[in-house]
Amino acid sequence: MSMKKILAAVLAASMVLGVMPMAVSADEAPESIKVGMVTDVGGVNDQSFNQSAWEGLQALGEENDAIEVNYLESATDADYASNIQTFIDEDYDLIICVGYMLADATREAAEANPDQKFAIIDDDSNADLENVACLMFSQEQASYLVGVVAGMMTETNTIGYVQGMVSDTMNLFGYGYIAGAQSVNPDVKVLQFNVNNFADAATASAGATEMITNGADIIYQAAGGSGAGVISACVDNGIYAIGVDTDQAYLAPETILTSAMKRVDIASQSISESVLEGEYVGGVHRYSLENGGVDISPTQDLLTDEVIAAVEEAKEAILSGEVVVPTTAEECPDFILE
Amino acid sequence: MDNKRTLLDVIADSKFIHTILSIIIGFIVGAIFLVVMGISVTDAYGTLLKSVFSSTKNISYCIVYGTPYIVVGLSVAFSFRTGVFNIGAEGQFVMGSMAACVVGILFGSLPSIILIPLCFLAAAAAGALWGVIVGFLKNKWGINEVLSMIMFNWTAFYLSNYIADFPAIHNEGSAEATRNVSEHARTLLPAGLIEKFNLCPTANWGILVAILLTIVIYFIIEKTTLGYELKAVGFNKSAAEYGGISVNRSILTALAISGALAGLGGSLQLLGMGGRISIFTSQEGFGFAGIVVALIGVSNPFGVLIAGLFYGALTYSGGKLNLVKAPTQVVDIIVGTVVFFIAISSIFGAVRYLKKSPQKGGR
DSSP states (O other): OOOOHHHHHHHHHHHHHHHHHHHHHHHHSOOEEEEEEEOOOTTTTTTSSSHHHHHHHHHHHOOOTTTTEEEOOOOOTTHHHHHHHHHHHTSSSEEEEEEEEHHHHHHHOOOTTSSSSSEEOOTTTTTTOOTTTOOOOOOOHHHHHHHHHHHHHOOOSSEEEEEEEEEHHHHHHHHHHHHHHHOOOOOOEEEEEEEEEETTTHHHHHHHHHHTTOOOEEEEEEEEEGGHHHHHHHHHTHHHHEEESOGGGGGGGTTEEEEEEEHHHHHHHHHHHHHHHOOOOOOOEETTTTTTTEEOOOOOOTTTTHHHHHHHHHHHHHHHHHHHHHOOOOOOOOOOOO | EEEEEEEEHHHOHHHHHHHHHHHHHHEEEEEEEHHHHTTOHHHHHHHHHHHHSSOHHHHHHHHHHHHHHHHHHHHHHHOOOOOOOTHHHHHHHHHHHHHHHHHHHHHHOHHHHHHHHHHHHHHHHHHHHHHHHHHHHHHHHOHHHEEEHHHHHHHHHHHHHHTTTTTTTBBBBSSSSSSOOOOHHHHHHHHHHHHHOOOOOOBHHHHHHHHHHHHHHHHHHSSSHHHHHHHHHOHHHHHHHTTTOOOOHHHHHHHHHHHHHHHHHHHHIIIIIIIIIIIIIOOHHHHHHHHHHHHTTTTOHHOOOOOOHHHHHHHHGGGGGGTTTTTTTHHHHHHHHHHHHHHHTHHHHHHHHHHHHHHHHHH
């Protein structure tokens, strides 16, 4: 090979490589990273996904010296943008935005700062951006499993479902729960109530009490802070409740049968680690039964062996694809909230 | 010399010095808490200072945060001066921002020069209405205005959530919020200017409106017959009535102006900073912050202007305390202490009195 040819080859290669970094965002693994988390207005102690995400990150920061973690709380809707901006100005490597309320602020910041890596929980409207990882959960799968529990354990053939707000993301909880209950008990009646607020325990409690009056003996709540009202109504009336997001059994051990868990902590940890390892990619990251991103909680003391076996069976069926949990209103005609 | 002024006299007589002292005490108390928690005071206060002054971007953020506080502070200060305690600024603020939001969405195609004043008008009207209803209830049936205002705060809260749920207003995406108001309604500075001076993305000219309102309110209170009458009612209702001033009408006027100011504060926050209103899960607290600002500003319009900027700067920089692992609540402790010491201003007078008594006895 002549010198010229080698030179040409080298030049060509360097041109290719020169473009490459844009395409794969050429992540050399950094030695250490800073991960910043922006909460929604619920704050970091919301006993829900903000808290779960922060606990996950905190644990990660403690076990891995190369990862520094921090959070900023948003007091109002208008704080999202300035909190994100603070982390950008402080050269954070990854900014995790907790909750779909931050979707617009995240898009704005991600478009203005294409080199800044973002992750957002429960939102896929930013999936088209290369620098936003959308951490999505198959909450309908976990809800299906607790639906199986409710469908089998109800004695009145009437169960309740309380939802915090009606939206595509939130409705998934209802679809899964109803489908799960009906899969083991075709005659079960599912009473449904929309609090229309994630922090209104009083209204949630009133809704739950009405369900109990109408015969419900197990109520599942996917309602953020409002859920506490449902649980207290169930405690007061001596019926069972089902927890959500985290293992909520500690709130009322005699009342809470089990919980549909959404491992926001695991998701925040793994996206942070991917940045440290230089393997971060944008787009939708789905957390499902398959990768342990959602699951039924390990607390199952109040369940009979028969119920536990049925749950395991349902889990296998979902994993094998034999059962597909509904994700749209058309697939779940009995879901009536709007 | 009996009339020789001691240092203590000067402090007790000057509201300005008294306020500054209260602020210093606030920071000292904050520092004590930091030391107890084992956090470096220099780190924490360094972060506060740095987040305010280190760049034009930070300074502009503080001004953006401060703007609504100034105007709500004016609202409360005005009510203090006229003898009503406007604890309902929170609700008036919410009503004002929702009114501006609805106009900014529904009439979004109008040009800025018409749309923005229209938003301001709607906000002022909604805030004034929220204040006047309370005044009416007080005049007509003697219902205590503090009680009805607190309830009206919640009425506004839920009304705002209700309106935000209308299909024409609700966000097109999944967000639990209203749509963004039209670009024409935003009071943002031109992008070129923001880039040139490295300002924050939400830098807006609302601060000019706040300064203008400060001057107008100063003028009304100090230089007009209306202000004189309102103040007279504030000082002594019976005397004012004896002097031929209609107390009922004065209360209504005072609440209308105070409410309009709080409403305007809401629109300034919305059009400048937020761009949309979320479905509230808790009160955002702008109205209550207004009470703090009015107290720190000793109900003087220009004092409120400075106090509003101070509060805005503390709110913005305080949020960053987490970056040095200090709890953001330190800022609440500082503000709470400042208000406490301003509120007990009489203690300085008492100290002076105690100190003087033995002197007299000695002579």
